[in-house]
Amino acid sequence: xxxxxxxxxxxxxxxxxxxxxxxxxxxxxxxxxxxxxxxxxxxxxxxxxxxxxxxxxxxxxxxxxxxxxxxxxxxxxxxxxxxxxxxxxxxxxxxxxxxxxxxxxxxxxxxxxxxxxxxxxxxxxxxxxxxxxxxxxxxxxxxxxxxxxxxxxxxxxxxxxxxxxxxxxxxxxxxxxxxxxxxxxxxxxxxxxxxxxxxxxxxxxxxxxxxxxxxxxxxxxxxxxxxxxxxxxxxxxxxxxxxxxxxx
Ligand SMILES: [Fe+2]
Numbered sequence: 676x677x678x679x680x681x682x683x684x685x686x687x688x689x690x691x692x693x694x695x696x697x698x699x700x701x702x703x704x705x706x707x708x709x710x711x712x713x714x715x716x717x718x719x720x721x722x723x724x725x726x727x728x729x730x731x732x733x734x735x736x737x738x739x740x741x742x743x744x745x746x747x748x749x750x751x752x753x754x755x756x757x758x759x760x761x762x763x764x765x766x767x768x769x770x771x772x773x774x775x776x777x778x779x780x781x782x783x784x785x786x787x788x789x790x791x792x793x794x795x796x797x798x799x800x801x802x803x804x805x806x807x808x809x810x811x812x813x814x815x816x817x818x819x820x821x822x823x824x825x826x827x828x829x830x831x832x833x834x835x836x837x838x839x840x841x842x843x844x845x846x847x848x849x850x851x852x853x854x855x856x857x858x859x860x861x862x863x864x865x866x867x868x869x870x871x872x873x874x875x876x877x878x879x880x881x882x883x884x885x886x887x888x889x890x891x892x893x894x895x896x897x898x899x900x901x902x903x904x905x906x907x908x909x910x911x912x913x914x915x916x917x918x919x920x921x922x923x
Contacts, residue, residue, distance in 0.1 A: 698740055717729075757774045788821060858894055869883070900923055904923050
């Protein structure tokens with residue numbers, strides 16, 4: 676099953692689809708790539724908004740999109756989630772669990788775009804200790820910028836198990852070094868979900884199909900199927916351990 680785990684398709688919700696027509700055009704592109712399910716993950720920034728207010732806006736945008744989605748032939752199933760920007764005290768908020776991907780205990784977490792120094796690791800450690808939810812790091816390849824090495828990234832896992840999501844644009848468009856690193860991560864079974872992180876139909880379009888072809892050609896069909904199976908298991912709310920150990 677093909678699942679787009681990261682998208683900004685809800686109309687007028689963030690810096691993604693600006694209106695319902697753009698949302699529908701993006702869904703059509705996903706349908707052409709034979710994507711079965713898409714998780715709608717608008718940005719959530721606690722420094723700008725309370726959880727309740729975000730959820731109300733998300734619900735309204737979701738209702739609008741659901742009502743129109745029937746126009747798209749073969750439209751993927753729409754599921755709700757959020758791309759939650761790291762905010763140190765957020766995991767202590769009693770409403771934090773409401774940001775989980777639909778019917779699961781998994782949070783898609785976006786880390787700061789900076790070099791990971793001791794103060795970040797310390798603040799992430801506190802966040803992780805207070806967190807009852809399971810974490811998926813959004814677009815893990817993104818943090819290879821800002822002077823972070825693969826080792827700096829792997830260090831985050833010392834504070835508790837988490838899963839990794841990779842953007843489809845990474846194996847297709849990233850620099851050679853980043854591309855090679857991410858393809859190695861896939862071959863090594865470190866990626867549990869891929870997502871288009873699509874924001875529109877032009878500059879940041881859904882490119883699931885291109886990514887699938889490239890992953891299959893470089894890492895093999897089995898590696899891609901493993902990612903798909905792990906993604907299904909996230910939606911089944913299976914344990915981190917079961918998902919990490921999956922190898923079909
Ligand atoms: Fe995103």
